[in-house]
Amino acid sequence: MSFQHLKAFKFYHVIIYVLLGLIMFGIMFSNVKPEKINVQLFSTAEKTIVAPHSFEDREATELLRKEAADKVPDQFIRDKDKVYQQIARVENFFEVLMDTKNQIAELEKVPETSPPPQGGADSSETEEQPESIKLTDAEKLKLLKETLEGQVPERWEKELKDENLLFLLASKEADLTRYKNASVTAINNAMSRDIHTIEDASEAKNLARTELSQSGNVPSVIINISSISVIQNVIYDSAQTQEKKQQAIDAIEPVRISQGDTLVKAGQFIDRETYRLLTAAGFVNQSDNVAPYAGLLIIIGLMIFALVYLFKNIDTAIHSKNTYLTMYLLIFSITLILLKIFSFFQTLNTTEIGYIAPVAMGAMLIKMLINDRIAIFSSIIFGICGSFIFNMVPGAMNYTVGSYLIISAVASVLFLNQHNRRLTILQTGLFVSFINVVTVIALILLTNRDLTGMNELLELGINGTMAVGSGVVSAVLTIGILPFFEVGFGMLSTMKLLELSNPNHPLLRKILMETPGTYHHSVMVANLSESACESVGANGLLARVASYYHDIGKTKRPHYFIENQMGRANPHDKLPPQTSKNIIIAHATDGAQILKDHNMPKEIVDIAAQHHGTTLLKFFYHKAKEQNENIKEEEYRYPGPKATSKEAAIVGTADSIEAAVRSLNNPTPDKIETIVKAIIKDRLQDGQYSDCDLTFKELEEIGKSFCETLQGIFHSRIEYPKGEEEES
Structure with a gap:
């Protein structure tokens, strides 16, 4: 199967895309293939090993986070209720004392005597007065202890001896109030600081003792009770401690090994830590x-x-x-x-x-x-x-x-x-x-x-x-x-086209030297074609270069074309129409063959072969018709093919228009426009544009471009008077 047949294969494009993918994969395969390295614990690295990708060292990260959490101290909070509780107990104790003291007073109070009888009795006969009740110390203590039962801490019992309780019961109410106030104040002052440790508590107790001792006339029992009431007021805060630890953990960024970081250098001993990193990087127990x-x-x-x-x-x-x-x-x-x-x-x-x-x-x-x-x-x-x-x-x-x-x-x-x-x-x-x-x-x-x-x-x-x-x-x-x-x-x-447009190209030199009229005609057609192509988005440079070569077939018989006769007699006047037709028509096929022989690009060869399409040689057809009415029109048409691209259609139209306008004696803008429209209309009706994708709108733009270019070429000039000498 030839290459041309292969390109025409239905799924050829699929093959190309597959080949593209395979080539890319084959070239980049080694660049993504994981490198296999023999790694052994407690051995020496044979080569420097770098991280093939970025990854997190989870073990190192967890270790750092654990260390950060362990460094967070336990969190404590002062319990303000503690001081209130202790003060309340002291106040309650003094209230019980006062209540008991009042109760004893009620019990020991002498009952009131009855009033004397009214009349009928001797005044000497009086009722016997009741005797007063006197509670013993034991009875007082019993009464007080029954009232205090369950209302004082056990640690107070050592200080609340009988003699101390009797002393307090015997104290005046004003003294008890003074003792209470002094005790409450000392406890509050001592517990206003953080009492965290045993040492803190001991220091606070001493502070309360000192304050009460300096208050004056405060019995030792009150001092001892107040000292005992000073307790630890800072407690462990589990929630806050956990929160602080979590904050410390969150503050630790993951330990990341970046891609390309050196894990072990050549000749370095692979210890457990290095081996762990190599394992995390995937160099240990490698699998496909x-x-x-x-x-x-x-x-x-x-x-x-x-x-x-x-x-x-x-x-x-x-x-x-x-x-x-x-x-x-x-x-x-x-x-x-x-x-x-x-x-x-x-x-x-x-x-x-x-x-x-x-x-x-x-x-x-x-x-x-x-x-x-x-x-x-x-x-x-x-x-x-x-x-x-x-x-x-x-x-x-x-x-x-x-x-x-x-x-x-x-x-x-x-x-x-x-x-x-x-x-x-x-x-x-x-x-x-x-x-x-x-x-x-x-x-x-x-x-x-x-x-x-x-x-x-x-x-x-x-x-x-x-x-x-x-x-x-x-x-x-x-x-x-x-x-x-x-x-x-x-x-x-584009570069090739520019090289072909060089006037020193052998074929262009051939046209210039052998058919100078055709060369000038080709240059004019090139100007028309380039501007027309650019107006409709076609390849203007291709049209220009193709125009230079489109009539190269005329170099075979240059004098049979009017632009090269240079005042000589027209040889067609002596030839039959059939012969003239064959000579004229041959220049298109001859030109295409010459271009092929010189390995010219296919685009230029096609334009040379197609620039006349299947148009009719009207002059020789009508001349032959005068001699033989049975002549068929098809015999006097170019063999084609018709233009298959915009560039070929535009070059062919420009070729006809340039020749027609050049034949005018006095080409005015109106005459030029009339000829341009007539030729385009004639070619359109003759079906010469049927094989290319020119639209009616584009044909209109092409006609405008031809008119503008021709008017610039054939513009009017000033006619100077004959014999007028130029003033010096």
Whole structure:
């Protein structure tokens, strides 16, 4: 099966997309494949091992969090109710004392005597007076203790001896009130501070004793009871302690090992801690993990999907979509292979060797041979692939080099304009070199590095040199590779068209020297065609260059065409119409054959063959009709084919219009417009535009363009009087 048959295969585009994916996967496979390393505990590392990815050291994180939690002291809170409780107990004790004291007084109170009887009795006869009740100390103590039972702490019992209780019962109420107030004040003052430990409590008790001792006339029993009442008022706060510990734990950031961090250096002893890190990084008990390959396939799939969308909307008026896909596959493969080759030099510890990669070459070739849109997106793909290819750790992405490659490739696409010669490609390469250097400086500055040191300046110089080399090498490779694509695929780039438009081209020199009239006619047709094509969005440069060559077939019999007769007798006057017809018609097929023999691009050959379409040679047809009425019109028509592109249709129309206008003695704007409209209308009615995609609106725009150009060419001039001498 030939290549042409293969390109016509129904699923050829699917094959190309699959090949693109396989090439990307094959080139980047080694950059995502996990590195297998033999790691043994208590051995020596054979090579420096770096983290293949970022991960959290969970064990170290938990250890730090535990240490942080352990450092948090227990949290305590002062219980304000404690002092109130103790004061309430003291006050209650004195209230019981006073109540008991009052109760004893009631019991010992002498009952009132009855009033004397009224009359009938002797005054000497009086009632006997009752005797007063006197409670014993034992009875008083019993009464007081029964009342105090359950209302005083057990620790008071040691101080509340019988003699102390009897003393208090015997005290006056005012003294008891004074004792109570002094005790309450001392307890409150002592417990106004934090009493946390036994030492704190002892100090507070002594403070209360001292205060009461200095108050004067406070019995020791009250001093002792007050001292005993001073207790610990700070309690352990479990909730707050837990909250503080949690805050300390939350404040500890996870211990993260960043991608590329050195885990163990070559020759270093692998202890348990190092072995634990290597285990966490996945170097111990390694198994075949498909996750990296799956991730790479997903990324490749997304890029292929975007390319399918872009190529779906590509203009395929000249070449088939499969041709563009084949070229893209080759350009893309060459670019990635070059990136891969340069990546091999990273073993020289030159981490940024990617700065010299000629990625702009691929972008420029895609722009010139396909289109800008695909070139821009391909620049992004090159950057993504490059970030994998130039990584230092399997599975990682070198974002620095990736960003650099994208900027370099996009800059080449933007600067390379449509009218590009080889010199312009070199200029683009120099411009890309400048952009590369600026990008390198920007990427270094983003790392906040000091550029004043000798080593830093040396590194900057090396990277800058590689950046300049990238642009220059890209331009040189583009110039060297482009002709192979143009010849191999019959592609007609803008640069190729400009080369073909050079007046020193052998075929143009042939037209100029052998058919000067035809040469002038072709230049006029080129001017008309270019402006008309640009007015409807067609390829104006292609139309211009094709116009230069469209009548090259006339060089076989130059004097049989009126523009080359130069006042000579017209040989057609002596020839029969059939012979003249054959000579005239042959110039289209002869021209196409000459162009093919000189390996001219297919687009130009097609325009030369199609510029007359199947139009009628009216002059010789009517001349033959006068001689033989049975002559068929089809015999005096060009064999075609009809124009299949906008450019071919416009060149053919411009050819007819230029010849018609040139035949006018005094071409005025009105005459020019009339001829232009008539020729376009005649060709439209004759079906000459039926095989191309020109619309009525575009035909109208083409007619306006022809009129404007012709009016500029055949504008009126001032007629100077004859014999008038120019004044000095």
